[in-house]
Amino acid sequence: MSSPERERLAGELQLAMRRSTMFTVLLHHATASKAGMNVTDAQCVNALSLDGPQTPGQLAQLMGITTGGAITAVIDRLERAGYVRRTRDPDDRRRVIVELVEGNVAEFGRYFEPIRRSYWERTASYTDEQLAFLLDWLRGSNEQMPGIIDEIRRLA
Helix, strand or coil, rough: CCHHHHHHHHHHHHHHHHHHHHHHHHHHHHHHHHHHCCCCHHHHHHHHHHCCCEEEHHHHHHHCCCCCCHHHHHHHHHCCCCCCEEEEECCCCEEEEEEECCCHHHHHHHHHHHHHHHHHHHHCCCHHHHHHHHHHHHHHHHHHHHHHHHHHHHCC
């Protein structure tokens, strides 16, 4: 059931999410720039940090770039910078696996210290129930995002 107050709150929430998304994009541009890389390269590092070693094809699909030259160029740049290394899949030697060089990625992670600090300061005042609610909401949003991104990529 819709009410004027609910519509107002939902509208304000949508605007707040747009602003949050804008600041997240700007944050990632700033951190990537500090590390001497572009945002796509930085997000590949982030994906490997979150999900572990991946094939170039998996990274290309996630980033929405071609599996040939584009992802190869990303991996080449990250390898030259010392953030990743290519290894062979132990189960199929024909497959390449891209994995992080942990010590060098830790150096990149220092650029996220201000956001980490802010996060812990902000969450300190929330109850366990409030944190559980926020976690549930964010997990639900994250589950929907790959499908939404695919839908946007298919738009004419």
